[in-house]
Amino acid sequence: MIVANREQTMKNRSPAILICIALLASFAVQADGGAPIAPREGAIGYVMTDLFWAVYQTPDAKQECPNGFNPGPREQFEVLFPDSEKRTVVDTQLKQEIETWHPTADPDSFPFYEAEGPLSYGLNLDGKTGPNDFTHPDGEQGIDNEVYRAVACIIGFRGPVGVEYIFQNKAIADRRYNRTMIELTGVDDLTNDDNVTVTLYRGLDRLLTDATGMKVMSGGSQRVDMRWGAKLIRQTRGKIVDSVLTTEPIAEVVIPWMNLNVPTFQIIRDMRLQLKLTPTGAEGLIAGYADVDTWYKQLIRNDSTHHLSNGQISGISLYKALRRLADAYPDPETGANTAISTALDVKLTQVFIVHPPGEAAVAELVAH
Amino acid sequence: MFATVMVVAAEPDRPDTPGSVEEYVSVPMPPGFRVEATELEGPVFADAGGRTLYTWPSHKLRNGYSGETQGNPACYDEVRTVTAGLMSPYPPGILLPELDSRPSCTDLWPPVLAADDAQEIGKWTVVDRKDGTRQWTFDEQPLYISVLDNEPGDVIGGTTRRYGGDSPANRVPVGPPSRIPPGFAVKTTTVGRLLTTDKNYSVYAYDQDTPDTSMCHADCARTWVPVTAPAMAQAQGEWSIIERSPGVRQWAFRQQPLYTNVLDPRSWSLEGSDVPGWSNVYTQRAPSIPANFTVQDTLVGQVLADSRGMTIYTYVCGDDSVDQLSCEHPNDTQVYRLAMCGGGDPGKCLKSWPYVLADIGTMSNSRAWSVINIDPKTGHHAAAEQADAFSVWAYRDRPVYTYGGDQQPGDVNGAGTGEWRAQRNGLKAFWLRDDYMGGTL
Numbered sequence: 001m002i003v004a005n006r007e008q009t010m011k012n013r014s015p016a017i018l019i020c021i022a023l024l025a026s027f028a029v030q031a032d033g034g035a036p037i038a039p040r041e042g043a044i045g046y047v048m049t050d051l052f053w054a055v056y057q058t059p060d061a062k063q064e065c066p067n068g069f070n071p072g073p074r075e076q077f078e079v080l081f082p083d084s085e086k087r088t089v090v091d092t093q094l095k096q097e098i099e100t101w102h103p104t105a106d107p108d109s110f111p112f113y114e115a116e117g118p119l120s121y122g123l124n125l126d127g128k129t130g131p132n133d134f135t136h137p138d139g140e141q142g143i144d145n146e147v148y149r150a151v152a153c154i155i156g157f158r159g160p161v162g163v164e165y166i167f168q169n170k171a172i173a174d175r176r177y178n179r180t181m182i183e184l185t186g187v188d189d190l191t192n193d194d195n196v197t198v199t200l201y202r203g204l205d206r207l208l209t210d211a212t213g214m215k216v217m218s219g220g221s222q223r224v225d226m227r228w229g230a231k232l233i234r235q236t237r238g239k240i241v242d243s244v245l246t247t248e249p250i251a252e253v254v255i256p257w258m259n260l261n262v263p264t265f266q267i268i269r270d271m272r273l274q275l276k277l278t279p280t281g282a283e284g285l286i287a288g289y290a291d292v293d294t295w296y297k298q299l300i301r302n303d304s305t306h307h308l309s310n311g312q313i314s315g316i317s318l319y320k321a322l323r324r325l326a327d328a329y330p331d332p333e334t335g336a337n338t339a340i341s342t343a344l345d346v347k348l349t350q351v352f353i354v355h356p357p358g359e360a361a362v363a364e365l366v367a368h
Numbered sequence: 369m370f371a372t373v374m375v376v377a378a379e380p381d382r383p384d385t386p387g388s389v390e391e392y393v394s395v396p397m398p399p400g401f402r403v404e405a406t407e408l409e410g411p412v413f414a415d416a417g418g419r420t421l422y423t424w425p426s427h428k429l430r431n432g433y434s435g436e437t438q439g440n441p442a443c444y445d446e447v448r449t450v451t452a453g454l455m456s457p458y459p460p461g462i463l464l465p466e467l468d469s470r471p472s473c474t475d476l477w478p479p480v481l482a483a484d485d486a487q488e489i490g491k492w493t494v495v496d497r498k499d500g501t502r503q504w505t506f507d508e509q510p511l512y513i514s515v516l517d518n519e520p521g522d523v524i525g526g527t528t529r530r531y532g533g534d535s536p537a538n539r540v541p542v543g544p545p546s547r548i549p550p551g552f553a554v555k556t557t558t559v560g561r562l563l564t565t566d567k568n569y570s571v572y573a574y575d576q577d578t579p580d581t582s583m584c585h586a587d588c589a590r591t592w593v594p595v596t597a598p599a600m601a602q603a604q605g606e607w608s609i610i611e612r613s614p615g616v617r618q619w620a621f622r623q624q625p626l627y628t629n630v631l632d633p634r635s636w637s638l639e640g641s642d643v644p645g646w647s648n649v650y651t652q653r654a655p656s657i658p659a660n661f662t663v664q665d666t667l668v669g670q671v672l673a674d675s676r677g678m679t680i681y682t683y684v685c686g687d688d689s690v691d692q693l694s695c696e697h698p699n700d701t702q703v704y705r706l707a708m709c710g711g712g713d714p715g716k717c718l719k720s721w722p723y724v725l726a727d728i729g730t731m732s733n734s735r736a737w738s739v740i741n742i743d744p745k746t747g748h749h750a751a752a753e754q755a756d757a758f759s760v761w762a763y764r765d766r767p768v769y770t771y772g773g774d775q776q777p778g779d780v781n782g783a784g785t786g787e788w789r790a791q792r793n794g795l796k797a798f799w800l801r802d803d804y805m806g807g808t809l
Contacts, residue, residue, distance in 0.1 A: 077457060077458070088465070089462050089464055089687075089688075090703055090707075097793070101707075101785065101786065102710075176803075228669065258804065261789065261805040262784030262805075263666070263667060263804065263805065264784070306455065309456065
């Protein structure tokens with residue numbers, strides 16, 4: 001690595017200067033001083049810093065939630081078990097927890113407000129335009145995002161103050177378990193390249209931040225996690241058009257996503273990326289079909305009923321909605337869909353990916 | 369540096385080979401009390417019968433505090449009937465389950481009573497209880513014994529392992545200080561009593577070192593930083609000091625020079641032990657796992673697993689009463705566990721969260737692990753000679769489980785199942801090592 005080779009020369013320079021030098025040295029720059037055209041050795045790495053379910057929001061939610069927001073566990077408890085009646089733990093608290101942890105697709109006893117209106121963020125996953133599809137705000141038709149339909153009218157999923165939006169997003173940067181990385185190789189031009197290789201890894205290290213600890217800086221390094229995360233490695237191909245990377249789908253991607261110390265994950269089938277690339281970062285969408293049961297378990301294993309209450313998230317009602325709106329991967333026996341279309345807003349910051357040394361490690365990478 | 373008053377107490381009965389049990393600093397005790405070695409918690413105080421002493425420290429919960437502040441006993445012979453509402457979103461005043469058989473706090477935690485002529489000594493003092501009796505305290509925390517402990521050295525009643533803010537206000541065993549120099553600490557984990565610095569960073573030993581010579585210098589010492597000893601520090605007991613270079617002294621424990629790892633990303637890390645030749649240091653190891661159990665790699669670290677490689681889980685439960693009584697032992701009410709494991713249906717529990725069955729005639733080689741007979745219909749201990757009883761593995765006298773939702777070795781899909789991320793009424797994976805969340809602590 002450049003920084004390592006010049007360690008003696010640079011050791012007295014400030015970290016910020018070193019990062020700038022490293023970044024500039026990692027790109028071939030046009031002779032006239034224009035935009036960078038290719039990363040050094042055709043490779044550039046990014047590390048995920050932000051991740052959350054893409055929710056199209058209008059002011060006061062007037063368009064997408066004209067009926068208001070859904071009630072959460074606290075509101076539902078008060079309706080179901082008024083304090084004027086004799087209440088027991090078994091008949092109240094445990095009854096609700098049983099329904100949360102052993103959910104069913106049976107009809108909900110509460111009305112559930114789904115997103116209304118034609119607009120949603122996301123991608124056209126199936127290449128079709130159907131009656132249940134949304135239109136992207138930029139006009140693209142056929143957007144598949146049924147998770148949005150389920151969560152848009154739940155306060156906890158809406159930015160910038162929803163409890164899930166805050167904490168699950170924050171955990172992406174804070175927790176090393178969640179350290180998803182994307183590496184592009186074979187890149188001739190970061191602006192336009194019709195064939196690049198895209199590899200997903202998990203990193204091992206904390207993120208490089210500024211002095212406040214809040215802003216993630218480009219130019220950090222991340223070791224590839226071959227100790228616990230080798231099974232997370234995936235690879236696909238993509239193309240870059242006008243600095244936007246679009247990948248081919250990956251059959252199944254596991255995204256580690258721990259919040260509050262429970263090691264959970266999401267399973268996204270037919271996962272593809274659409275990212276605006278720069279030498280210092282990337283931003284865009286992860287889209288595909290989320291496994292419904294895994295989606296739900298990731299939520300309730302990480303966040304207790306207390307946390308869900310703070311976001312007015314009734315797990316009981318939400319699970320029914322997810323099952324009702326699931327739109328892919330039917331169970332061969334029951335015919336019920338097991339996956340639901342979705343899109344996640346994602347931000348990444350450039351990082352130098354440190355691969356494990358040695359031929360054996362390379363072989364292991366290829367094997368995964 | 370060691371205090372000159374430090375004296376190693378008379379060696380108690382030890383459950384393991386010499387040198388593998390944690391030593392402690394002798395402290396003055398009233399007559400009738402002693403120190404017992406335990407497999408999981410190191411040395412603990414015990415009463416005349418060898419029963420471990422526990423305290424119930426105050427613990428901040430979501431809507432208030434439970435446990436005891438110093439000098440204020442709160443555990444009495446009163447059966448609580450309603451919830452305290454300490455854990456939102458559920459309100460207080462809801463009737464607790466199985467009231468006809470619900471114990472009082474002192475039914476499970478008898479106070480350690482002091483005679484009228486009891487003489488206070490050191491940190492041992494006496495406090496008046498509101499029922500007119502007098503109770504021993506240590507460091508002003510009232511002392512109790514657990515009805516679950518059967519033999520000297522049992523710590524079935526509680527553990528000093530770290531518990532989160534949403535866990536119940538647990539009872540914890542109390543004992544004398546570990547015999548360690550200033551600048552060190554000991555932490556109870558699932559794999560043993562981990563030696564760390566007083567900043568909670570793990571210390572390591574290097575297998576190339578000799579008792580009086582470090583083989584880690586130059587580049588090595590930039591990654592593995594020797595734990596230096598002050599000029600006035602003196603060797604004592606299992607602790608010695610080597611001189612790395614003139615005037616530079618390094619602590620050694622059991623003849624192993626000690627280091628910290630600058631690459632450790634967090635407190636209590638086990639990551640340095642991945643480097644060949646380097647290993648974490650324990651004052652005592654946890655007992656061996658049952659013979660046919662296995663260890664599996666996961667996305668987080670290593671987990672205990674059964675003979676098929678399927679992850680093993682423990683059930684954790686404390687109720688929302690003022691007393692914060694346990695609901696995780698087979699003696700306790702099973703309605704909470706049955707709710708989580710099978711929606712209240714014992715049959716579903718056996719399918720979704722099956723017990724880890726013990727082979728006929730299997731014996732445990734420790735007291736931490738045991739084989740107990742369970743009535744599968746109730747979850748309580750089986751009656752003697754009960755024909756349909758299950759013989760199951762138990763850890764700290766509580767059954768362990770696998771999860772029906774795990775498909776293959778290394779899956780931990782059941783971890784965190786239950787209320788409050790399984791801190792109050794749910795199932796936790798049995799972590800042996802995790803690099804991300806302190807699960808072994």
